[in-house]
Amino acid sequence: MTDGQNRLLNGWQLSKMYTFEVAARHESFALAARELSLSPSAVSHRINLLEAELGIQLFARSHRKVALTQEGRRVYWTLKSSLNTLNQEILDIKNQALSGTLTVYSRPSIAQCWLVPMLGDFTRRYPAISLTMLTGNDDVNMQSTGVDLAIYFDAAPPGHLAHEFLMDEAILPVCSPEYAREHGLLNNPQNLSRCTLLHDRQAWSNDSGTDEWNGWAQQFAVNMPTSSGIGFDRSDLSIIAAINHVGVAMGRQRLVQKRLERGELIAPFGEKTLKCRQHYYVATLSGRQWPKIDAFIGWLKERAS
Incomplete structure (x- = not known):
């Protein structure tokens, strides 16, 4: 048929x-x-x-x-x-599409740590576009939910969506200055074996478990604690725990940079960063090259650079 x-x-x-x-x-x-x-x-x-x-x-x-x-x-x-x-x-269409509603879906940590703090700049540039932000850890059905574009962090985007690269990412351990002093961590990664590890168990689409920590430890030949520490379903929650002296979080550099600059967190092992195989990308339904969507993607790329 x-x-x-x-x-x-x-x-x-x-x-x-x-x-x-x-x-x-x-x-x-x-x-x-x-x-x-x-x-x-x-x-x-x-x-x-x-x-x-x-x-x-x-x-x-x-x-x-x-x-x-x-x-x-x-x-x-x-x-x-x-x-x-x-x-x-x-x-x-009548207004050249730079007005109306635009619904954006994002992983919660990206929205909370990177995207939402910048949105004032977008609304000043495009005051006629009304933004709606949705977050979640699942791959959203854009057709049935009315989502115009989604921001993901993964090794590869879903094949049925049009997608554009947004930015790379790297990971590094971070903790509060107090926690680093208490556990003698400054330039002593071997002391991690006595620490509580904090990590995002859903860093990408599949259950990532402790993959971020294990990949970093293998790269720099660091012995890990026997306990897997505390797992979260969002990277920003592990960062909040680290700020509050709970342990050492595996931070994504893009998402923790401002916390590092403000001194809420420190990177106790300096430049020991590991580039992620995963990256951030923007996904849309094929054929939706609409001016308001293009404007938002262009703005995202500008901020990412």
Whole structure:
């Protein structure tokens, strides 16, 4: 079967969906008929046909009254959301698309430590674009969630998405100055064996466990503690723990740089940094080279450089 034959909705049903949207908005066939310049019986007939074709009861009928069923309410809110999105896109096209909403999805640590503190610069440059920030550790379904672009940290992006390189990353151990003094860590990585290690167990798409620490220790021939320490599902949480003297975190240089500059953290082993195999990249749905998306990606690359 062709894609068109597989669709649950066809052109005839889409035309009836407009009648349904008006009737659902008013929850009245009579008021819908007045808005559509039809008779109430014509509205009722169209809704009956739509229900039969979809195999879903959209309205519960009683004497001189109709009400959306639970299924009808779901269809209505989905239709309303789709129409709002379509209307916004048409407005964006008319306004050269440098206005309207832009929904950005990011790993929580990237958003908290790197992206969010810079957003004021973007909004000053593009005041007509309204940003919505979403975060999570999973690969988001951009089509169903309305996400326009996503920022990931991994070795390779999902194959079905268009993507652009954003920036490299390197890792290095960091801790509070107090913790370093207490455990004699300055230029003494062998003393790590007596410390609590802090790490991001979901540093990339698969469960990374202690991979970051193990990779760094192998590179610099450092003996690790027998305990795996404390694991988090976000890199920024391990950094907060390190600031509060809980242990030594494996920090991502891009995300901890400002903390290092402010003296909240120190890198007790100096230049012992390991370049990550993973990198940051921006992903979008193929074919969405829209001006507002391009503007945000261009701004991200400028800030990354």
